Amino acid sequence: MEIVQKLLVVGCGNMGAALAAGFAAAHPAAEVFALDRDPERAHSLLPPGSPVAVxxxxxxxxxxxPDLVILALKPQVLGSALAELIPLLRSALVISVAAGVGLARLSQLLDGHRRLVRAMPNLPVVVGQGMTTLYADSPAAVDVAACAAVFNAVGQAAWVASEGLIDAATAIAGSGPAYFFALVEQLAKAGEAEGLPAELALHLASQTFIGAASLLQQDGRPAAALKAAVCSPRGTTEAGLGALEQPDALPRAVAASVRAAHQRAVELAGA
Known part of the structure; x- marks a missing residue:
């Protein structure tokens, strides 16, 4: 028997639609509903023929x-949206993907509901390659299994030991795809500056990063070892890395990006 037999996703935007559709595809025996004030838009975000009922x-x-509810709403609308949903959620495990809304605040909005999980999925859940960070106060084994059923259907998931670590994880996994896209963008621009046609430079940069990511996932060696494997002594890669890894170059930029994102996540949590 499926651990989750009836799933409700509240808010069927990009994230909600991806989670609902991914779960429905992986668990065809389950009933999956999405609640959204714009059903037409919601349907447009779901895959053709998706069994998700909006x-x-x-x-x-x-x-x-429902026995599991995912709150895929923007933080600023949670208060007004949840009040009318309380009777529907009373017996369910509730998972919130609203950034910056802690479990204490969420419980308050849900009239003291305690069966709660915070989740921070990232955008690649849309293509089934997401990374989700989870936290709950002493979750029951059945609730941990329910979370796995949802988020393993759209990628991978990892639990953190304290709620505060959600903010740090958000700065890595939540914001990380944007860092990746920025690197692709800048590598393509650098290729143009060296004389490559713009379209070719973007294609080279994009496919190179995609291939490198696949190699990292499948090879088993850590990133540092694979980096070394690309380098030949006194070769082109070694020269390029020498410039990229100067203390005031990539290391500083990445650390500054993660610190800024982490601090902003903390600010949102305290707002």
């Missing part, structure tokens, strides 16, 4: 009780 209002779910 509803506009809670009234359309009368008599149906």
């Amino acid at each position: 509803r506009r209002t809670q009234a359309e779910l009368a008599g149906w009780q």
Whole structure:
């Protein structure tokens, strides 16, 4: 028997649609509903033929009780949206992907509900390659398994030992895809500056990063070892890395990016 038989996703934007569709595809026996005020847009974000049923209002779910609810709403609308949902959520495990909303605040908004999990998935869940960070206060084994059923369907997941680490993880996994895209963008621009046509430079940069990521995932060696494997003594890669890894170059830029993102996550959590 499936651990999660009835899933409700509240908010069917890019993230909500990806989670709902991914779970539905991996667990075809489950009932999956999405609640969204713009069903037409929600349907456009779901894959063609997706079994996810979209509803506009809670009234359309009368008599149906989910055993797991994912809150895929923006933090600023949580308060107004959750009040009317409390009766529907009472017996369910509730997973929130709202950035900056801690479990204590979430419990307060849900009239003292305690069966809660914070999750921070990143954008690659859209293509089934997401990385999700999870935290809960002493979660039951069945709830841990339910989270695995959801997030393993769209990538991988990892639990952190304290809620504060969610903010640090957000600076890595949550913001990390944007850092990656920025590197692709800058490598392509650098290629143009060296005389390559813009379209070719972008293609070379994009496919090179995609191939390198696949190699990292499949090879088994750590990133440092693979980096060394690309280098020949006194060769082109060694020369390029010599410039890139100057203390005031990539190491400083990456550390500054992660620190800024982490600090902003902490600020949002305290807002």
